[in-house]
Amino acid sequence: MAYGMPASEFLALCMIMADFDLEMTALEVIGRAEEYQNTTGREFGEGRGDFRGAFYEIIWAWRPQGVGQGQMGDPQKLLARTPLKDWIGLILKYDHVWFDEEGEAWYREPEDKDWPEDMKSRSSWKDKDGKRHDRMVRDYLGDPIKIKSSLRFDRNFRNIFESGQYNRAAIHRLFKRSRYAREIPKLWSVQKSYSRVRTMRTSR
Numbered sequence: 001m002a003y004g005m006p007a008s009e010f011l012a013l014c015m016i017m018a019d020f021d022l023e024m025t026a027l028e029v030i031g032r033a034e035e036y037q038n039t040t041g042r043e044f045g046e047g048r049g050d051f052r053g054a055f056y057e058i059i060w061a062w063r064p065q066g067v068g069q070g071q072m073g074d075p076q077k078l079l080a081r082t083p084l085k086d087w088i089g090l091i092l093k094y095d096h097v098w099f100d101e102e103g104e105a106w107y108r109e110p111e112d113k114d115w116p117e118d119m120k121s122r123s124s125w126k127d128k129d130g131k132r133h134d135r136m137v138r139d140y141l142g143d144p145i146k147i148k149s150s151l152r153f154d155r156n157f158r159n160i161f162e163s164g165q166y167n168r169a170a171i172h173r174l175f176k177r178s179r180y181a182r183e184i185p186k187l188w189s190v191q192k193s194y195s196r197v198r199t200m201r202t203s204r
Helices: 007-017 026-040 050-061 075-081 084-091 144-161 168-177 195-202
Strands: 003-006 096-100 103-107 124-126 132-134
Touching (some): 007 144, 026 075, 050 096, 144 168
Antiparallel strands (some): 096 103, 124 132
């Protein structure tokens, strides 16, 4: 099932997987996310490799001009030597990441870029012709209250990192106060059925 995830919530998901240890390497974060998928049967994206693929896609997007993918070397080595804190600015340059059968892609395109200013705080709206306008990414949440919670989280989360001099206490405070923030792994994952997961659960 193709769907997008707000970039801020992808980063929040990374932080949750890292237990908010921003010195943890990106590769370790990926490993934890993949373990979460293996044990819960919930996946981020179309398949179990999409979370890792989202990091690879950023590497390709930000490689030096004129350097081809074949010249980049093993992306896992880069992921293994860079802490999560080094990815914050790169991820937050985007509005969302999209997962589909063709792979992962990052976009700098707000859902409401063509919406009237007085509608940008809404989860959806109807124009004068009765046409409904939904959010192409957050509509995945399927609930206007959750969509508004996501918009509020995005605003508060980005504010923490806006100056580049973020405060870790502020990060913890946001997640402690926001029930929505704590539910991000479940809200932005897809439940899958795998015999391996069932076997792991029944063998305990």
